[in-house]
Amino acid sequence: FFSVHLGRGVSFAHAMETSPQETVSRGFSITGACRAIQKLTRVRVVDNSTLGNTPYHRPPKCIHVYNKTGVGKVGDKILLAIKGEKKKALIVGHKMPGPTMTP
Incomplete structure (x- = not known):
């Protein structure tokens, strides 16, 4: 056993x-899938930049959320640690369903 x-x-x-x-x-x-973005959340980069398109050994992680609560929703700015660099990013989607007719 x-x-x-x-x-x-x-x-x-x-x-x-x-x-x-x-x-x-x-x-x-x-625990289920995270319904919001907070510190140390693994994320997927969905843009066409060279940094986002190159394969990486460790997945990018959120290291800061730029709002009062520290919990990121769609449209919030976050700070990512990706390939040894710090990059600001924008949340464009996550698992938690939001209110109707909001981006």
């Missing part, structure tokens, strides 16, 4: 070896 880390130093293999009276009430935490 395999060992899966659940957090706080308890592994799944250790939980299997405990007696039946001792049940572990922890479950697996699976």
Whole structure:
């Protein structure tokens, strides 16, 4: 069997070896796709610049969101770390559905 880390130093293999009276009430935490852009979010570059079109080893990450909340929606400016450079970018799409008839 395999060992899966659940957090706080308890592994799944250790939980299997405990007696039946001792049940572990922890479950697996699976997060869905991010519904907004925040710090350290991996993004996909969708423009025709040479920096955006060249293949990269690590995906570009958002390192700052230029608004009060720190959560970026469509139309907000962000700062990206891409190929060892810092570049300002504009959010043109994400998973969260927005209000009707807004860009």
